[in-house]
Amino acid sequence: MTKGGETCPERTDEDLCRMSARGDPFAAETLVLRYNWLVRVCCRPLFLMGASHEDLLQEGMLGLVLAIQSYCPERGASFRTYAERCIRNRVISAVRSAASGRHAALNSAVPLDAETDDQPSYEGDPETRMIDTDAFHERLRRYQDMLSPLERQVLDLYLQGMSYEEISLQLHRSGKSVDNAVQRIRKKLR
Numbered sequence: 001m002t003k004g005g006e007t008c009p010e011r012t013d014e015d016l017c018r019m020s021a022r023g024d025p026f027a028a029e030t031l032v033l034r035y036n037w038l039v040r041v042c043c044r045p046l047f048l049m050g051a052s053h054e055d056l057l058q059e060g061m062l063g064l065v066l067a068i069q070s071y072c073p074e075r076g077a078s079f080r081t082y083a084e085r086c087i088r089n090r091v092i093s094a095v096r097s098a099a100s101g102r103h104a105a106l107n108s109a110v111p112l113d114a115e116t117d118d119q120p121s122y123e124g125d126p127e128t129r130m131i132d133t134d135a136f137h138e139r140l141r142r143y144q145d146m147l148s149p150l151e152r153q154v155l156d157l158y159l160q161g162m163s164y165e166e167i168s169l170q171l172h173r174s175g176k177s178v179d180n181a182v183q184r185i186r187k188k189l190r
Helices: 013-021 025-034 036-043 053-070 079-100 126-146 149-159 164-171 175-189
Strands: none
Touching: 013 025, 013 053, 013 079, 025 036, 025 053, 036 053, 036 079, 053 079, 149 164, 149 175, 164 175
């Protein structure tokens, strides 16, 4: 990263924040690269239900970017301390939001038919409708055969409208186990 012959990595974090506030994209990029490890450290012990670890890392990176944009050295904290606090707050907020179930309908939606037009058509003559319906039910049976017994149980309860927490209580499994089963079901049904 050079700008006008200067290498940004030789600058202090505080200098890079000032440069970034003045619109220098190289300074912000240098800070992001410099503190990428901190985002990973802050995210490592946490689990975001209904999402991948990469989603949690993305939340941490947003916390880092917000720290770069809002850092004020006059308040007395080092940039590293401030950035760590911003990253942790952002990640913990995402985990709490996911656990609250506020967005459960959006996060847990499984598009069973969005990628294919396998559903039977109700147009045409009765014989064609019967054949289409039989073929559709055969495909559903094949999908069921691809799933483990736990995945079938989870899918049945899930399609009944139960939340991850309700399913975990019903099946005496952890929330993470239920979430993992839903992720495997989604992958298999693609």
